[in-house]
Amino acid sequence: MIKKAVIPIGGEATRLRPLTIETSKGLVRLLNKPILEHSILSLARDGVEEVYLGVRGYVNYTTLFDYFREGYWLKKKYGLEKEVRIRYMPRYESTTNGDAVWYTMRYYDIKEPVVVIQGDNIYQLSLREMYEWHRKKNAFMTIALQPVNDVTGFGVAKIDDDHRIEYFVEKPKPEEAPSNLANTGIYILSENFWEFLEEDWAKEMKENRRLDFGGDIIPALIEHGYDVYGYPMSGYWFDIGTPDRYLNAAMYLLHHLSPEDMEAVEITHDVYMQGKSEMSEDLRKRIRDMIKRGEVLIEGKALLGRHISIGKGTVLEDAIIDNYSMIGENCEILHSVIMDRAKLGNNVRIINSIVGRHVEIGDNVRIVNSVIGDNAVISDNVRMYNVKIWPHEFVENGASLENYTVRHTAPKR
Numbered sequence: 001m002i003k004k005a006v007i008p009i010g011g012e013a014t015r016l017r018p019l020t021i022e023t024s025k026g027l028v029r030l031l032n033k034p035i036l037e038h039s040i041l042s043l044a045r046d047g048v049e050e051v052y053l054g055v056r057g058y059v060n061y062t063t064l065f066d067y068f069r070e071g072y073w074l075k076k077k078y079g080l081e082k083e084v085r086i087r088y089m090p091r092y093e094s095t096t097n098g099d100a101v102w103y104t105m106r107y108y109d110i111k112e113p114v115v116v117i118q119g120d121n122i123y124q125l126s127l128r129e130m131y132e133w134h135r136k137k138n139a140f141m142t143i144a145l146q147p148v149n150d151v152t153g154f155g156v157a158k159i160d161d162d163h164r165i166e167y168f169v170e171k172p173k174p175e176e177a178p179s180n181l182a183n184t185g186i187y188i189l190s191e192n193f194w195e196f197l198e199e200d201w202a203k204e205m206k207e208n209r210r211l212d213f214g215g216d217i218i219p220a221l222i223e224h225g226y227d228v229y230g231y232p233m234s235g236y237w238f239d240i241g242t243p244d245r246y247l248n249a250a251m252y253l254l255h256h257l258s259p260e261d262m263e264a265v266e267i268t269h270d271v272y273m274q275g276k277s278e279m280s281e282d283l284r285k286r287i288r289d290m291i292k293r294g295e296v297l298i299e300g301k302a303l304l305g306r307h308i309s310i311g312k313g314t315v316l317e318d319a320i321i322d323n324y325s326m327i328g329e330n331c332e333i334l335h336s337v338i339m340d341r342a343k344l345g346n347n348v349r350i351i352n353s354i355v356g357r358h359v360e361i362g363d364n365v366r367i368v369n370s371v372i373g374d375n376a377v378i379s380d381n382v383r384m385y386n387v388k389i390w391p392h393e394f395v396e397n398g399a400s401l402e403n404y405t406v407r408h409t410a411p412k413r
């Protein structure tokens with residue numbers, strides 16, 4: 001079995017701003033916990049015992065380290081059979097995702113097959129099955145491939161009847177893509193993987209550290225006859241690179257995961273609520289009663305975190321509300337995510353939007369197709385359409401914003 005996973009997570013995640021200004025994208029909360037916690041948990045359940053994070057830069061490293069630390073707490077939290085240990089790439093300015101994997105494996109002297117996953121992806125895959133496939137094909141590298149409707153932003157592979165990859169191109173124009181099979185960024189690398197760098201043709205790549213998996217390594221390996229195989233993924237897979245993709249993934253998971261997978265119980269039809277303590281049990285009863293009395297209306301599905309409150313007359317439709325959030329009266333939250341400790345006044349309407357952590361929103365506010373960064377303050381009577389607000393920003397009473405980014409520097413609270 002595969003015991004080690006390497007996760008390059010040092011990219012800047014600019015497309016997911018403002019959610020990633022002060023935090024690594026691996027820590028952006030999805031279904032009320034960091035994105036990366038989902039992946040690490042799935043790896044650990046598949047037998048992985050060591051996870052190496054290819055961190056880069058101050059914010060990326062400190063936020064990840066301070067949250068995950070050595071990872072030993074995961075065993076208790078999730079009742080895992082074994083501990084999962086988390087280690088970090090030492091300080092090194094990686095140039096590309098492959099460079100981060102290469103350096104991490106060299107530093108920790110890893111000489112066994114590893115699985116590589118991307119830090120901003122969420123997926124459902126049996127690593128055991130993928131590894132069996134890898135061994136059966138006697139592959140040098142196996143890439144999990146997923147058919148997609150839109151290949152924009154992905155590497156695309158063309159495979160033969162045996163699933164051997166004949167051709168790979170990184171982020172082609174959609175009309176030039178050789179197939180609809182996207183590179184999910186989930187790879188199994190054989191134990192001798194990096195030996196290809198000793199080949200004459202690879203010298204330049206190595207010297208110039210041109211080690212991008214999609215842009216450099218995979219196409220070069222294929223060109224030089226290495227056995228690179230595609231593995232057809234059957235479960236879901238989402239790249240959470242942009243706010244739209246984040247919301248799509250969140251809504252898909254809300255509709256498809258079991259309550260257990262969301263660490264929740266179904267308190268009434270299609271409403272899931274988290275928390276295990278007696279207090280959580282009491283709160284569940286209270287919210288269930290409000291729903292029964294018609295004081296809170298739920299359409300579609302909803303996931304509710306711990307220690308939340310919801311005012312009378314509020315409607316939730318495909319909404320995810322994270323821990324400690326307070327929603328006022330007569331609000332409407334539609335196809336949106338409210339992260340932890342946010343506070344919404346009365347008569348707030350949020351549609352197709354992401355509200356960051358510890359955000360404060362006044363009364364009579366409308367927010368549509370927007371992303372509000374952590375700890376921002378939105379005053380009363382604000383209207384927003386297609387807006388991004390950077391963390392800690394303040395939007396004044398009555399402001400009406402459209403297709404706009406609020407990012408001037410304001411004093412931090």
Ligand SMILES: CC(=O)N[C@H]1[C@@H](OP(=O)(O)OP(=O)(O)OC[C@H]2O[C@@H](n3ccc(=O)[nH]c3=O)[C@H](O)[C@@H]2O)O[C@H](CO)[C@@H](O)[C@@H]1O
Pocket residue numbers: 007008009010011012054055056094095096097100118119120121153154155156170171182183184185212213214215239241
């Ligand atoms: C070049 C490459 O492999 N592209 C793949 C990558 O695209 P994508 O555009 O995500 O590729 P990036 O290189 O930007 O990011 C990949 C991962 O590497 C990390 N990172 C990046 C640079 C760096 O110096 N250090 C580092 O750790 C990023 O945080 C990220 O987790 O994933 C997609 C699936 O999601 C695939 O379809 C693409 O084929």
